[in-house]
Amino acid sequence: MYTKEELMTDFENFNLYVKSLKTMEEIQFFEPIAEGKWSTAEIISHISFWDKYIRVETLPQMKLNADIESIEFEILNKQAANYALSGISQQHLLHKQLEARTQLVSDLRNKKEEDWFAPFSLNGEEVDQYSGYPHSIFNYIAGFVWHDNHHKQQIDRFLKEKGALNNIL
Secondary structure, eight states: OOOHHHHHHHHHTHHHHHHHGGGSOHHHHTSBSSTTSOBHHHHHHHHHHHHHHIIIIIGGGOOTTOEEOOOOHHHHHHHHHHHHTTTOOHHHHHHHHHHHHHHHHHHHHTSOHHHHTOOOEETTBSBOTTTOSBOOHHHHHHHHHHHHHHHHHHHHHHHHHTTOHHHHO
């Protein structure tokens, strides 16, 4: 069984991957990973915006039997993509992500054990449609670990195609 500590380790370890992107060529960092897809910059900004949103807006509401309404994901995603392409530097984007994840991890570690498994509803749903489990902090963060890995695989595929994967790992 996947424990809370294993989950937190996996969630926190995304920072190791983000740090490895500091050596990525800047031109590749801002290049779309595929036609019609985001760039690595937009992906990192997207994760950063979600980490901040979770920490500031969602996590404080995640309590037993709470009824939480989340932002429409496309709104936040668009803001994140626009920010990534606003002229901000690669290093600044990476720093913002490291900072956002570190702060969120700290807040999560301060949650009581019982809070991690307290069920709540999210956007009117008591059960997560993807996992089939009741919404809880544990389940919510597990979904974001999957989400992190999904984007990491996309970036790694892009870097492999460019012959640059070994340059960052």
